Amino acid sequence: MKDVYLLAIESSCDETAASVVKNGDTIVSSIVSSQIDVHKRFGGVVPEVASRIHVENVSWVIREAMEQADMKYSDLDGICVTQGPGLIGSLHVGVQAAKTLAYVHDLPLIPVHHISGHIYANQFVDPITYPMLALVVSGGHTELVWMKEEYSFEIIGTTQDDAVGEAYDKVARVLGLPYPGGPQIDRLAKEGTNRYPLPKPHTENPTDFSFSGLKSAVIQSLQRLERRNEELNKADMACSFQEAALGELWNRVEYALNEYKPAHFVIAGGVAANSRLRQLITENMKAYPDITYTIPPLKYCTDNAAMIGASGYHAYTKGIFASEDLGAKPSLDLEQVGKF
Amino acid sequence: MKIVGMDTSYQYLNIALLDEGYVDGCMVSCFKQQSEWMIPKWKELMDRNGWNPKEIDGIVVTQGPGSYTGVRIAMTVAKMVASSIGCKLYTVSSLQLLAGNCDHAIAVMDARGKRAYVGEYKNGKAMKEDCILTLEELLAYVNANPDVTVVGDGHLVGKEDVFGNMPKQFDLLRSEWKEVTDIDDLCPKYLKDNDEYLVNV
Numbered sequence: 001m002k003d004v005y006l007l008a009i010e011s012s013c014d015e016t017a018a019s020v021v022k023n024g025d026t027i028v029s030s031i032v033s034s035q036i037d038v039h040k041r042f043g044g045v046v047p048e049v050a051s052r053i054h055v056e057n058v059s060w061v062i063r064e065a066m067e068q069a070d071m072k073y074s075d076l077d078g079i080c081v082t083q084g085p086g087l088i089g090s091l092h093v094g095v096q097a098a099k100t101l102a103y104v105h106d107l108p109l110i111p112v113h114h115i116s117g118h119i120y121a122n123q124f125v126d127p128i129t130y131p132m133l134a135l136v137v138s139g140g141h142t143e144l145v146w147m148k149e150e151y152s153f154e155i156i157g158t159t160q161d162d163a164v165g166e167a168y169d170k171v172a173r174v175l176g177l178p179y180p181g182g183p184q185i186d187r188l189a190k191e192g193t194n195r196y197p198l199p200k201p202h203t204e205n206p207t208d209f210s211f212s213g214l215k216s217a218v219i220q221s222l223q224r225l226e227r228r229n230e231e232l233n234k235a236d237m238a239c240s241f242q243e244a245a246l247g248e249l250w251n252r253v254e255y256a257l258n259e260y261k262p263a264h265f266v267i268a269g270g271v272a273a274n275s276r277l278r279q280l281i282t283e284n285m286k287a288y289p290d291i292t293y294t295i296p297p298l299k300y301c302t303d304n305a306a307m308i309g310a311s312g313y314h315a316y317t318k319g320i321f322a323s324e325d326l327g328a329k330p331s332l333d334l335e336q337v338g339k340f
Numbered sequence: 341m342k343i344v345g346m347d348t349s350y351q352y353l354n355i356a357l358l359d360e361g362y363v364d365g366c367m368v369s370c371f372k373q374q375s376e377w378m379i380p381k382w383k384e385l386m387d388r389n390g391w392n393p394k395e396i397d398g399i400v401v402t403q404g405p406g407s408y409t410g411v412r413i414a415m416t417v418a419k420m421v422a423s424s425i426g427c428k429l430y431t432v433s434s435l436q437l438l439a440g441n442c443d444h445a446i447a448v449m450d451a452r453g454k455r456a457y458v459g460e461y462k463n464g465k466a467m468k469e470d471c472i473l474t475l476e477e478l479l480a481y482v483n484a485n486p487d488v489t490v491v492g493d494g495h496l497v498g499k500e501d502v503f504g505n506m507p508k509q510f511d512l513l514r515s516e517w518k519e520v521t522d523i524d525d526l527c528p529k530y531l532k533d534n535d536e537y538l539v540n541v
């Protein structure tokens with residue numbers, strides 16, 4: 001079969017990214033322009049500011065991806081773009097850029113779900129086998145996704161309140177750590193011990209998650225220490241919180257592995273970059289020698305466009321194309337992906 | 341010289357095809373739908389006139405002020421076309437486009453929050469920098485200039501709304517187009533600062 005080259009564009013949150021991907025599993029080029037330094041000033045992502053920076057970045061990021069790949073538009077087979085979910089103003093810029101390029105260069109336009117991209121980033125490491133279970137963990141998502149076959153997504157567990165990355169950011173804030181909080185807690189936890197008792201969250205469904213109780217427990221614990229005039233050991237609190245949060249993730253994964261018996265298990269999303277989570281998964285998966293498991297490279301855990309090209313390849317082979325009136329969808333439903 | 345004019349800064353989607361003069365255009369009222377309509381409408385015009393997007397010589401786009409999301413739509417299209425086919429890129433102010441080549445006009449656009457974007461133009465030439473005024477300031481300004489025509493959102497000062505043939509006005513403003521030297525550097529003129537959003541955090 002002829003090689004398939006796709007240009008992918010991602011702008012759903014605070015990274016403007018473009019990438020050329022070959023056959024869904026080989027990265028030819030990948031450019032990511034992060035806005036993190038700007039948003040640090042604001043202590044979080046400010047949607048209007050993010051949209052403004054996307055417009056400033058969009059043309060050079062895409063041109064750079066094409067130049068690094070040493071490709072002309074006539075060498076491409078299609079343009080993939082994140083249609084959602086994400087910040088509406090941010091999504092608009094990428095979607096508009098993709099529609100323009102598809103029209104001007106007469107290429108098929110391929111709409112991609114951001115989370116499907118995170119999941120398929122694992123394709124850069126291992127070929128995916130089905131059925132597959134994916135743990136999606138990021139600032140906006142905490143989901144267990146069941147894929148009985150290629151490009152079919154069923155959400156079997158989700159958070160009842162905060163996403164795990166969100167809980168990390170909030171706890172980091174109360175501990176006085178700078179934004180973004182996740183990597184800070186991960187780093188600090190290495191110097192601490194798990195000695196502050198924190199509760200186990202309860203959910204009706206054994207594959208669902210809940211993190212707001214854990215976050216409140218950390219706050220209460222800090223208040224208690226203050227009342228007793230006891231000194232807070234930040235590293236110990238970071239470690240206690242991280243062990244509790246990641247322990248909860250693993251409990252749900254373990255239940256799903258036993259119940260659903262996938263052939264392949266992957267983790268995906270920004271929190272998949274967490275060093276303790278990676279270690280925990282590697283240790284615990286020793287008990288499941290029959291299940292292939294994949295952890296994406298650090299670079300492809302956080303938002304990038306290569307992952308959109310990886311997922312877009314499946315849409316391309318299935319003939320899932322969009323017309324030029326494609327609109328950005330801030331709350332695009334993962335379960336509708338691949339369905340007509 | 342085949343040039344395409346694009347404006348999505350406010351409630352209309354304006355597209356113009358220009359060659360030696362005005363060739364064809366559309367002015368569609370589609371506030372908040374410009375992103376969906378932009379490419380299909382442009383394509384329709386191009387096909388109708390037998391133009392190929394890869395063969396255009398330049399784009400002229402409005403740089404704002406206007407709806408934040410709106411201004412970004414045409415600008416994203418313009419930057420991507422110019423950077424991917426290597427054609428020229430020009431800008432005009434969206435208030436300037438509103439005024440066209442009117443003898444002397446105050447161009448007004450609702451900026452919400454009881455404020456308006458305001459520009460003053462004589463035969464297409466800016467008499468002062470585009471700015472943002474409160475509605476009281478705008479009213480005082482209009483009253484102090486009774487002989488000047490108000491175009492755009494006239495209702496904000498008790499006058500009629502006036503929106504001319506905006507696609508054609510791209511052509512009438514030819515001498516006012518500003519050539520963009522660095523396409524990547526081009527960004528909208530919002531007239532409101534980033535720091536305004538600090539309060540939302």
Ligand SMILES: [Zn+2]
Nearest residue numbers: 114138270303
């Ligand atoms: Zn993401």
